[in-house]
Amino acid sequence: MVLAVAVGAGAGLGAIAFRWLIKTFTQAFSGHADYSAAGHSANPHVPWLGVWFVLLAPVLAGLLYGPLVYKFAPEARGHGVPEVMYAVARKGGRIAPQVAVVKSLASALCIGSGGSVGREGPIVQIGSALGSTFGRVVGAGEDRMRLLVACGAAGGIAATFNAPLAGVFFAMELILTSFAAEGFGMVVLSSVTASVIGRAAFGNVPFLVLPPFHTARPSQLLLFAALGVLAGAVGVAFSKILYAIEDLCDWAWRWPEWARPAVGGLLLGVLLLLLPEMYGVGYPVLGNAVAGKYAIGFLVLLLVGKMVATSLTIGIGGSGGVFAPSLFLGAMLGSAFGILAHDVFGAAAGGIGSYALVGMGAVFAGAARAPITAVVIMFELTGEYSIIVSLMAAIVLATLTGKLLTGDTIYTLKLRRRGIDLTAPAPTSPFAGIAIGAVMEPVPASLPATTSLSQAADTLAASRHGALPVTAADGSFLGVASAREVAEVLAEGGRGGEEIGHVAHVPHPLRADAELSAALDALVSADPWGLPVMDAAGTGLSGWITHQAVLAAAHRRPIAASAPS
Structure with missing residues (x-):
């Protein structure tokens, strides 16, 4: 609990420092508090450059943060959250301490100079690095280290966005991928601590002020x-x-990586010159779209422009998140959809702003497949309960649509492209690369389905595992009968003449070519006697897998690895 509070306090202070850095660099590079709302204005610091300063701002910033990231923390490049997910799943929560400092400076420079990315990825990585550092200082074990990393991520989100609930669910749903009671309590404690510190610095107002919304008619659903x-x-x-x-x-770049943000910044500058609304995070533009100030054509242009601007910022080696761009895209899409619905159905369609709000949460859910986080953060933004049913319906459908279209999220796809599958066993696992067929035991003598329970009881009592496969007259597999099940039936009514086929059950099917980890998962919930392994046709048996066989494989693996070749 003390560590959770300490990590939350550190994340809260880190969020304050990070937002101050963004504000300072934005003012320095553009001369405005947020240039995305300034149109084609000149930078008052260099008025003689006119609007052309946006060509140079990303280049100058790239010259500063490119070498910084390349030399001290290469993992600070990009949008940050995948690196935290990987650290929790594969590295025991270990994140280099310098990541917090390098990520803060690099992301603030990138966003302040016009990088069209968000601040949630950086603050998650900053808070997580602080949590990992705290854990390393006190000598925490891997489980505690992972939990402290999640505490840091939750605290960073809670403080920078004034969204304590969203911070909790973001950490649990995306970072830990678990809602265990103890972990939930610690993450909540960290998030609350960071939120209190954030509110003391920024005030008790949401990071994005939206007009009130409500859905008046069930038909709008x-x-x-x-x-x-x-x-x-x-x-x-x-x-x-x-x-x-x-x-x-990656294909086009042939020179040192440290120079990539500066050279690529010239392309970003051209885009900003054409569409200054893409400068930085772009919350003022988002707010204008929600308020219905843009026509459909311009909304579509902004939607496409944001996709390209964010992708280009990340592609040239920039540092920043994709959560805020997802909200931006959702607001553009929702506003355009709302205008079209209003044109077709009139007043019965409801307010345009409500579609923009729902679109914000739905696009993020479709990209990240984090429906709980999406619902919670949208609710925290508005505090309007009347829209919750429509919001939940749209977000769930967006999540299902995203899952139907692709197996990866915007976060896991980055890792999969590097050959990392977070759903697969860790490479250090003793079961990695072992097939069930390599360790399974021979199929024990089967019981014909017509065998009486009395006869089966004698055979089962003498069997090694206390369970035997049951087969039909043609030899096809029907199920498994265990000594425990037969004893229970006989104890209830003494039906010794009943056929064993009536009490056999079909367990979780396993195949010989499947990973051994799949058998381990099935054995955890199975009885101690083991499980049958099906043949290629799926009608007969090719082997038998037991807890003892899995343990024997784990014991032999390190010995084999150390043997001379």
């Missing part, structure tokens, strides 16, 4: 459902375009 499906597709498209442009940048 169908429109929100359609928006959810469309938003899910847009979220997937965003992730695909993001990595496609990153691949293009």
Whole structure:
């Protein structure tokens, strides 16, 4: 508890410092508090450059943060959250201490100079690095280290966005991928601590002020459902375009990596010159879209422009998050959808702003497949309960649409492209690369389905595992009969003449070519006697897998690895 509070306090202070850095660098590079709302204005610091300063701002910033990231913390490049997920899943929560400092400076420079990325990825990585550092100082074990990393991530989100609930669910749903009671309590404690510190510095106001919304008619739910499906597709498209442009940048770049942000910054500057609304995070533009100040054509232009601008910023080696761009895309899509619905159905369609709000959460859910986080953060933004049903329906449909279209999220796709599958066993696992067929035991003598329970009881009592397969007259597999099940039936009514086929059950099917980890997962919930392994046709047996066989494989693996070749 003390560590959770300490990590939350550190994340809260880190969020204050990070937002101050963004504000300072934005003012220095653009001469405005937020240039995305300034149109084609000149920088008052260098008025003689006119609007052309946006060509140089990303280049100058790239010259500063490019070498910084390359030399001290290469993992600070990009949007940050995948690196934290990987650290928790594969590295025991260990994150280099310098990541917090390098990520703060690099992301603030990138966003302040016009990088079209968000601040949630950096603050998650900053808070997580602080949590990992705290854990290393006190000598915490891996489980505690992972929990402290999640505490840091939750604290960073809570403080920088004034969204303590969203911080908790972001950490639990995306970082830990678990809602265990103890972990939940510690993450909540850290999030609350960071939120108190953040509110003391920024005030008790949401990071994005929106007008009040409500849905007045149940018939609008169908429109929100359609928006959810469309938003899910847009979220997937965003992730695909993001990595496609990153691949293009990787293919085109032939020079030192430290210079890539500066040279690529010239391309970003050209885009900002054409569409200054893409400068930085772009919350003022988002607010204007929600307020219905843009026409459909311009909303579509902003949607496409944000996809390209964010992807280009990441592709040239920039540092920043993709959560805020997802909200931006959702607001553009939702506003355009709302205007179209209003044109078709009139006043019955409801307010345009409500579609923008739902679109924000739905696009993020489609891209990240974090429906709980999406619902919670949208609710914290508005505090409007009347829209919760429409919001939940759209977000769930967006999540399902995203899952239908792709197996990866915008976060896990970055790791999979590096050959890392977080759903697979860790490479250090003694079961990695071992097939069930390599360790399974021979199939024990089977019981014909017509065998009486009395006869089966004698055979089962003498069997090694206390369970035997049951087969039909043609030899096909029907199920498994255990000594425990037969004893229970006989004890209830003494039906010794009943056939064993009536009490046999079919366990979880396993195949010989499956990973041994799959057998381990099935054995955890199975009886101690083991499980049958099906043949290629799926009708007969090829082997028998037991707890003892799995343990024997784990024992032999390190010995084999150390043997001379």
